[in-house]
Amino acid sequence: EPEVTQTPSHQVTQMGQEVILRCVPISNHLYFYWYRQILGQKVEFLVSFYNNEISEKSEIFDDQFSVERPDGSNFTLKIRSTKLEDSAMYFCASSEAGGGGTQYFGPGTRLLVL
Amino acid sequence: AQSVTQLDSQVPVFEEAPVELRCNYSSSVSVYLFWYVQYPNQGLQLLLKYLSGSTLVKGINGFEAEFNKSQTSFHLRKPSVHISDTAEYFCAVSDQGSGTYKYIFGTGTRLKVLA
Numbered sequence: 001e002p003e004v005t006q007t008p009s010h011q012v013t014q015m016g017q018e019v020i021l022r023c024v025p026i027s028n029h030l031y032f033y034w035y036r037q038i039l040g041q042k043v044e045f046l047v048s049f050y051n052n053e054i055s056e057k058s059e060i061f062d063d064q065f066s067v068e069r070p071d072g073s074n075f076t077l078k079i080r081s082t083k084l085e086d087s088a089m090y091f092c093a094s095s096e097a098g099g100g101g102t103q104y105f106g107p108g109t110r111l112l113v114l
Numbered sequence: 115a116q117s118v119t120q121l122d123s124q125v126p127v128f129e130e131a132p133v134e135l136r137c138n139y140s141s142s143v144s145v146y147l148f149w150y151v152q153y154p155n156q157g158l159q160l161l162l163k164y165l166s167g168s169t170l171v172k173g174i175n176g177f178e179a180e181f182n183k184s185q186t187s188f189h190l191r192k193p194s195v196h197i198s199d200t201a202e203y204f205c206a207v208s209d210q211g212s213g214t215y216k217y218i219f220g221t222g223t224r225l226k227v228l229a
Contacts, residue, residue, distance in 0.1 A: 004157070031215060033215075033216070035217075035219075041221070042219050042220060042221045042222065043158070043204060043206075043217075043219040043222075044219070045216040045217060045218070048215055048216055055215075056214055056215070056216060058216075091157060091158065093158075095215070098215045099146070099208070099209075099210060099213075099215055100146050100165045100208070100210070101215070102148075102160055102163060103217060104160070105150070105157040105158035105159075106157050107155070107156055107157040108157055
């Protein structure tokens with residue numbers, strides 16, 4: 001069964017450093033998403049991406065964040081200058097359709113900013 | 115603005131007993147509703163979803179949920195749980211027809227099945 005994969009599974013970085021989280025969505029999916037979950041809190045939407053551009057972003061997704069689909073398979077989330085409060089589990093998701101389309105989630109990348 | 119409330123942060127239940135995990139939402143528009151399960155060290159897996167039609171939705175692993183529009187609820191039920199159902203369960207909502215596809219999640223309910 002096709003699945004969303006994410007690398008790395010864990011990432012430790014120093015405050016102020018740049019990190020890139022990578023995701024390989026399901027191959028025939030057209031919509032891509034990033035969510036995050038700070039420890040003990042709810043899963044929060046960050047950004048959605050369709051047709052090679054951002055279709056929606058949350059207030060969390062400020063200028064420090066960017067997303068890219070550099071080739072036909074990868075979908076990346078970059079944090080330019082990490083802050084302590086960026087420590088969280090980051091989930092990538094993809095869906096075949098938009099409204100009502102089931103989003104399939106990856107296993108997540110746990111980011112720890114020291 | 116949309117929101118999802120899962121009132122129970124933890125639910126302990128004995129094996130083979132029934133369980134209900136509660137989910138209430140608020141939204142000014144019609145919604146799609148989802149339940150996801152997260153096993154330890156794994157991603158979110160879809161259990162079931164309500165898009166339209168019958169308000170009783172059946173999902174994987176014997177779970178079902180009922181959409182109640184008047185009570186804005188989408189409670190998850192299973193008549194007889196197994197040890198393997200121990201996991202965290204998330205309710206999520208997504209707007210219909212507004213052009214936004216993001217999910218709004220509840221805070222999750224940790225189901226612990228006891229032997």
